[in-house]
Amino acid sequence: MFGWMGKVLRVDLSSGHTNAELTPREMAHRYVGGRGFTARYVYDEVKPGTDAMGPGNKLIFAPGPACGTLVPSSQRWTVGAKSPITGFIGDANCGGSFGVGMKQAGYDVLIIEGKAERPVYLFIDGDTVELRDASHLWGKKTAETVRELKREAGDPDLHIVSIGPAGENLVKFATIQDDERTAGRTGMGTVMGSKNLKAITVRGKAGVKVADVRGVEKVSRQIHDNWRANERGIKALHDYGSGTETGLIYNKLGVLTTRNFREGVFPAYDGIPERLRRDFWLKHRSCFSCPVSCAHVFIVPGGPYAGTFGDGLYAPSYHYTARLGSDDVELMCKMTNLSDQYGVDECELAGVIGWLMECYEYGIITAADLGGIPLPWGEAEGTLQILDMIVYRKGIGDVLAEGVKRAAEIMGRGEQYAMHVKGLSLDARDPRGSKGWALGYAVASRGADHCRHIVPDFMSGRSPEMTWLRTEFPWFKGLDRLSEENKGKFYKWFEDVRAFQHALEVCLFGFESKDRVWTEVLADMFTSVTGVKMTPGDVIAMGERINNLERAFNMREGLTRKDDTLPARFLKEGMTEGESKGQVVDLDTMLDDYYDARGWDRTNGFPGEKKLEELGLGEVADELKNLGLLK
Numbered sequence: 236m237f238g239w240m241g242k243v244l245r246v247d248l249s250s251g252h253t254n255a256e257l258t259p260r261e262m263a264h265r266y267v268g269g270r271g272f273t274a275r276y277v278y279d280e281v282k283p284g285t286d287a288m289g290p291g292n293k294l295i296f297a298p299g300p301a302c303g304t305l306v307p308s309s310q311r312w313t314v315g316a317k318s319p320i321t322g323f324i325g326d327a328n329c330g331g332s333f334g335v336g337m338k339q340a341g342y343d344v345l346i347i348e349g350k351a352e353r354p355v356y357l358f359i360d361g362d363t364v365e366l367r368d369a370s371h372l373w374g375k376k377t378a379e380t381v382r383e384l385k386r387e388a389g390d391p392d393l394h395i396v397s398i399g400p401a402g403e404n405l406v407k408f409a410t411i412q413d414d415e416r417t418a419g420r421t422g423m424g425t426v427m428g429s430k431n432l433k434a435i436t437v438r439g440k441a442g443v444k445v446a447d448v449r450g451v452e453k454v455s456r457q458i459h460d461n462w463r464a465n466e467r468g469i470k471a472l473h474d475y476g477s478g479t480e481t482g483l484i485y486n487k488l489g490v491l492t493t494r495n496f497r498e499g500v501f502p503a504y505d506g507i508p509e510r511l512r513r514d515f516w517l518k519h520r521s522c523f524s525c526p527v528s529c530a531h532v533f534i535v536p537g538g539p540y541a542g543t544f545g546d547g548l549y550a551p552s553y554h555y556t557a558r559l560g561s562d563d564v565e566l567m568c569k570m571t572n573l574s575d576q577y578g579v580d581e582c583e584l585a586g587v588i589g590w591l592m593e594c595y596e597y598g599i600i601t602a603a604d605l606g607g608i609p610l611p612w613g614e615a616e617g618t619l620q621i622l623d624m625i626v627y628r629k630g631i632g633d634v635l636a637e638g639v640k641r642a643a644e645i646m647g648r649g650e651q652y653a654m655h656v657k658g659l660s661l662d663a664r665d666p667r668g669s670k671g672w673a674l675g676y677a678v679a680s681r682g683a684d685h686c687r688h689i690v691p692d693f694m695s696g697r698s699p700e701m702t703w704l705r706t707e708f709p710w711f712k713g714l715d716r717l718s719e720e721n722k723g724k725f726y727k728w729f730e731d732v733r734a735f736q737h738a739l740e741v742c743l744f745g746f747e748s749k750d751r752v753w754t755e756v757l758a759d760m761f762t763s764v765t766g767v768k769m770t771p772g773d774v775i776a777m778g779e780r781i782n783n784l785e786r787a788f789n790m791r792e793g794l795t796r797k798d799d800t801l802p803a804r805f806l807k808e809g810m811t812e813g814e815s816k817g818q819v820v821d822l823d824t825m826l827d828d829y830y831d832a833r834g835w836d837r838t839n840g841f842p843g844e845k846k847l848e849e850l851g852l853g854e855v856a857d858e859l860k861n862l863g864l865l866k
Contacts, residue, residue, distance in 0.1 A: 237446035238300030238765040239263050244342045244364065246357060248430050249290060249349030253364045258343045264767055265851065268299035271738035271781050272344050273315025273326050278784055278855070280346075283791040283862070287319035287422075288405060288429040294347040296396075296435075298334030299740025301764050303443040303524075305451050307458050308742035309760075310335055310523035312413075318421040319429075320407040320583070320638045321658040321682045323789045325421035328686065328737055330522035331413030333437065336394025340439030347430060356384070356397075356434040361441070369433040373403060376576035377412040384436055394437045399578030401626045402428035406636040408583035412575060415530070415546035416522060419580045421659065421681050446766025454759045461748050462527070472529040472744065473519065479508040479552040488716070489813025490668035492558040492661070494612060495589035496654050496804060499665045500813040503562035504553065510564060511548065520546055522742070529744060533568055540569040547571070550662065554585035559592060560612030570622065577626045586639045586653075586660025587625070588618055594649035604646075606630045654802050656683035657794075666805050668815030669716050674726050674825040677799045678840075680785035688730045689743055692716040703752045719821050723828025731778030732757070738781060780850045783833075783842050787855045790864050796840035799826060841865065 236258065243256045266275050273295040285291045294316045301309035312334030318325025337345060340359050347357075354369040372380050380397045395414070402409035402424035409424030410417050418424075445451050462469045471480040482504055485491040489499040514536055519528035534544040548571055555567040574581045588610075594600040595610045602609045606624070608617045624632025635642050639660050643653040654661050659682025666673030671690035679687040692714055704714075708728075710721060732753055736743060739761060748756055754771035761769040786794075801822055809817040830837045834846040844865050847856035859865045 236260065236263065236765075237444050238304070239268070239343050240338055240341045240441065240443070242342050243344040243346065244359070245346045245348065246364070246366070247348045248351040248355065248366070248432060251366055253366075255342075255362070263300075263343070263765075265777070266781065267735065267738035267761070267777060268302075268343060269297050269311070269738045269740040270313045270315070270326060270328065270734065271777070272297040273313050274324065274781050274784050274788070276344065276346060277315050277317065277324060278788045281317050281788075285317055287317040287322065287325075288425065290348075290350040290430070292317050292426055292429070294423070294426050294430065294432075296333075296337065296345040296347075297343065298337050299738060301760060302334045302740050303338040304445055304764055305455050306524070306741065306760055306764065307455055308522070308525040308527065308744075309740060310525065311737075311740040311742055312337065313737060313740070314411060314418050314423045316423060316426045317792075318423075318659075318681065319405075319425045320422040320640075323657055323682070323792055323794060324680050324785045325423060325426075326681060327411065327418035327420045327423045329411070329413050329416050329418035330525075330742065331416035332523045333394045333396050333413040333435075334740065335523050336437040336439070338443050339441050340437050341441045345435070347427075347432060350429065351431040354431050354433050356436065357432065358388075359435070359437040359439075361439040372433045374400060376400065377578055378576055380434055381414070384434060388436065390438065392438070395434055397434035397578075398424045398427050398432075399576055399626075401425075401577045401579040403433075404626065404628050404636070405429060406579060406625060406628070407638045407641070408580040410574075410578045410580050412578055415520070415575065417547075417575060417581075420582065420662070420684065422580075424578050445764045447763040450759070450763030454756065454763055457751075457756065457759075458748075459526070461751075465749060469527060472527050475508050475512060476529050476531055476548055476552070479511055479548055482553040482557070483508055485553065485664050486557075487814070488668055489810060489815035490665040492553050492585075492663070492665060494560045495558060495593045495652060496661065496665055496802075497593065498812065499668060499810050499815055501553075501557035501560075504557050507552065507556060507562070507564055511552075515564070515568065517544075525742065527744070535565050535568050538565045540565045543569050543572050545572040545575060550581045550585075554581055558585045558589045559618065561615070561618075563613065563615055566615045566618065569619070573619075573622060577622070579622075579626060582662040583638055583660045584622065584625070586655065587635050587642060588621055590639050590643065590649065590653050591621065591635075593652045597649075599649045599652075600646070604631060651803060654683075654804070656801060657681075657798055659683050665810070665815070666801060667810050667818040667820055668813075670719050670820065670825065671716070671722050671726055673801060673805065673820040673822065674722050674829060675730070677801050677822055677826065678726075678829060680782065680789060686733070686743060688726055688733055690722075690726050690729045692722075692725075702750050703748075707752055717815070717818060719825050721828065722825045723830070724832035726825075727829060727832040728775070730782060731775045734778035734781040735774045738777065776850070779833075780852065783847060783850055783852060784855065786835075786840075786842060787847070787852070787859060790841060790859060791862065794840075796826070796838065799840055
């Protein structure tokens, strides 16, 4: 097997037993790797109704076949399980180097089962696999954990993922940290903490063999050539990072996540990216195999948080500023650092605090409810206090640690201001001014999430229009971000492409071809790495198979069309100012178009038996029929 290493490592924390199995060849050819593998294993091995934080849930780590090869930006990996915050399929995608370490140790998949009696960490060195005591690590932040494990192993190059105190304390939106990169969404760190697993270290000496070296070189050169031709877009990523520069575009178009998505324009944001670059950036930093260097090491030069440092200001650049009504750049950096060290999802944390601030403004939640902490828009010290209370589940933090949806339900107040879909807080632009993303938030399998699609329904300010769109979509009339027309079938295509990218594990931000259909490039990548012939149509079919499998998992957990929705704010309240003024989302029109494009039933949003069989998911159709979910 080229690209794949040929082994799956299974670790039962309850018994301490470990076992290496062969990577199923048919699974590799049908689900590729990464998100495809995690979706298949979670569907097969996590039974309906399983407690997401019980020993029956399983945590699946998987890189992709391109990971560890010459293919640029192919270092990513996915971790999947049933999500403790949504109750549906959960996964998080991450850069860094852990996926490469798994491949070098000889594994395509790592399956974590059961629950350890006491804190442990997993040590993997090729065929040597051991569970070791982690009592001395429990309570430590992620950087402290990494330093201690590297010291113990005597290896500064050890690949490590770990959880912080948030995961240990079962905060529902805890993350898993890979050095300075984060597997952030859906509470995968919570699942890891529920199993008493503090960290995983991995290393090995295996190389990743590819089928066609010249083919890999060719497609890699094409990607590099595309980057050079797309100087404006790639240069912006390099100079400002993906989040900070994107925030400028969002502000211009009136879709910046301002004051808990109540507004879309935050004038103070316009000076933040340049100030960061001038006063805070120390140097560029890349994930393994990526020449874009969209990450930046930062340090706070003065003020109450002087000396605070970290890496990567993607979501925080607007979630910890505009979303909280704050122009305090130093606070944003401090929150970013603490989020990484505590191991907490920045998007969900901003969702919780933004909700609190709006409720506080309207008198729905008071300082007395928050243990005496005042929380007006832009409040710095109170924000840091609330973060600490959430991580350690102190006082009201014990409720807030459940996430914005459950916190609002438990408190019985301000539910209309909880900005989430399926329990997961919105993570990027305001959907009223970006109708393709509105549909994406509503239907994404893991909850409100843009990385399931990244539909390019506006490109202004960064990338030139992709010339191949008119050929691929004959009905295409242009990238109109404010129109609902044809968004269902347009979105479906991108959602399937992204699912394949997440399976191959190629970074979504480092791959943006403007003159060649993306499916052609991805097919060439897969074929040259694995030697398995792939066509552009196969790329769509594999992505569609993954998306339908995830839908089937969610159906077993009770999902219906009513869950494919948005907060009422986006459906009824027009934007108040800016270039998206007056906009609301006509979601039902787009949902019908999307279900039709997928071959799903409009009434309940379920795939039919014929569609599942067409995708080679006949056994899934049989199970859903037995459960009474298919006619």
